[in-house]
Amino acid sequence: MLKKIVIFGVGLIGGSVALALKQQPQPPRIVGVGRNQASLQQALALGLIDQAETDIEQALTGTDLILIATPVAQTPAILRTIRPYLSAEMVITDAGSTKSDVMAYAEAELGAQLSQFIGGHPIAGAEKSGPAAAMPSLYHGKNVILTPDHRTAPEALNKVTHLWQQCGAVVSQMTPQAHDEVFAAVSHLPHLLAFILVDDLAKRDNAECLFKFAASGFRDFTRIAGSHPEMWRDIALANQAALLQELKRYQTAVSELTHLLEAGNGEALMRVFTHASEARIAWGEANPQRKLQ
C-alpha cells in the first residue's frame, strides 16, 4: 500500500491521479513538486495535494512512488534531480505521450536504478489543463499503457499497475516502440492531419467564407486542431520516426484515392468508403462515448 507519493506536475494529469487516490480508503500522503509556485499553491488550496514542496530531498524522503506528470521534455532534468535521493524501494513512473524517448532519458539518467523506472501513458485527457481541471474520475475505464522491459523490477510494474487500477484504469503493457507506433497511427497522425487542414484553409483568400459555411463534419474532424501547439510540436518531434512512417503511408493513401477519383471509379470508392464506414461504426458501438462526471 502506498504511504507517500510525489507528483511532479500537478496539472490535469497529475492532479487527477491525486484526486483519485484521495478517494481511496487510506490515501497516501501526496506531495506536489513543480516549477510554477502559484499553480502548486492552487493545487494545495484545491486539496489535490497535502504538501507543496520545493526541496527535492524533503519531498522524496519516505516516498514509495514518484509520478512525473510534466511535459515530457522536463523528464531528463527531473530524473537527474531526483537520482541522488532515490532509495532502492522507490518506484518512478511517468505519464508522457511518447515512450521510446522517455525510456532513453531514463536509461541515460538512472544508470543501474533504471530497474526502478517504468514508463507509463494514461490514455485520457480533457480540454482544460491545470490543477483546477483535475477530476477524480478522469481515468475511470480508461486505458493506461505501461512499457516495462527485461530490466524493469517486477515490484515497479506491480506498484504502478496498482496505482492506475486505483484510479479506475485498465492497464496494458507494450514495448516502448510498439507504443509509439500505435499512437503515431491513431493519435499523433490525426492531430497533424487536422492541423495542416485548418492551417491551409485559414491561409486562403476566401477563408472567411470557408469558415462561415463549415459545419458539423468540419467541427468533428478539426476539433483536435484546437489542441495545444507546443505540446504537439514536442510530440511530433519526440515521435518523429514513427510519425514519418505514418505520413508516408497516408501520402500513399491520398494518392490512391486521387487516382480512383480521377478515374471516376465509383466501385472502388464504394469499397473504400464501405470498409471504413463499417469499421468506424463497429468501433463506435464497441466504444460508446461516456460523459465525464
Add this chain to the structure above:
Amino acid sequence: MLKKIVIFGVGLIGGSVALALKQQPQPPRIVGVGRNQASLQQALALGLIDQAETDIEQALTGTDLILIATPVAQTPAILRTIRPYLSAEMVITDAGSTKSDVMAYAEAELGAQLSQFIGGHPIAGAEKSGPAAAMPSLYHGKNVILTPDHRTAPEALNKVTHLWQQCGAVVSQMTPQAHDEVFAAVSHLPHLLAFILVDDLAKRDNAECLFKFAASGFRDFTRIAGSHPEMWRDIALANQAALLQELKRYQTAVSELTHLLEAGNGEALMRVFTHASEARIAWGEANPQRKLQ
C-alpha cells in the same frame, strides 16, 4: 404564402421541412411523393405530410412549390417526370449537397422553365435518416445556400428564400461553382480523408490493437468516416473537379509537413500548429455547438 407544397423524398431532410412548415400559423398542404411506399406511409402516419401521392399530375395540381429532397442522382428523372405538369407559377428547388451537377440537370431537363428552378443546399443533418428522424428544429439557425443565376426568376428566389426562413434557416447565395468549391474544402475533403485513414488502419495486421487504444482524438477525427458510403461515393463523383483540386492541395500540405518533420524543424511546426489552433479555437467560439431538440 404557400398553399401547397410537394416534397419528393420525405426523409430526414424533406420531412424536417414538412414538420417546420406544419408549425407555421397557416401551414401549406403538404403532399409527399416517393419510390418507397412504406416510407411514404410512415411519413403520413407520423403527420409529416397530409397526403402520399403516386400520381404526379395529381400531386402537382395547384402546387406552389416543389422540393426535391431525394439523393441527387434521382434529380434528372424527377425533373423529367414533373416537367409536363409545371405551370408558370410553380417553383422547383432541391436540397442536394452539390450544385453544379444539379444545375446542369435542371438546364438539361427544364428548358425554358429553368427560370422556375433554384438550386438549394441546407447545411444541416443528423446521424439518423428516414421519416422517423425528421425534426421541426433541424434548420433552426442553420445555413442554407441558394444558387440562382441570371436566368432564375426573382419570384423563385423569393419563394424558396422564404421557405427556408420559415424553417428557421439563414439563407445565403452563391454561384453553383463557388458552392461546390467551398464544400469540397470544408466538408467533402474531410470526409474522404477520414474514410481513407480508417480504411488503412482497418487493413493492418495490428488493426485490433490500434482500434483498442484509439481514443477521443481518433473518435472525433473519424466520426465522419461512419457516414453513408453510397451517398459519399455519389458526392465525390459529383464534385470530382473541385475535390481533385483539394486533394492535390492537401497532398502538398502533407508533403510540406513531412519535410518539416524530417528536418526536425520545431519552429516551423510550431508556426503551423499555432496558426491552425488559433483559427480552430476562434471558429469554435464563433460557432458554439448547439444540441438539437
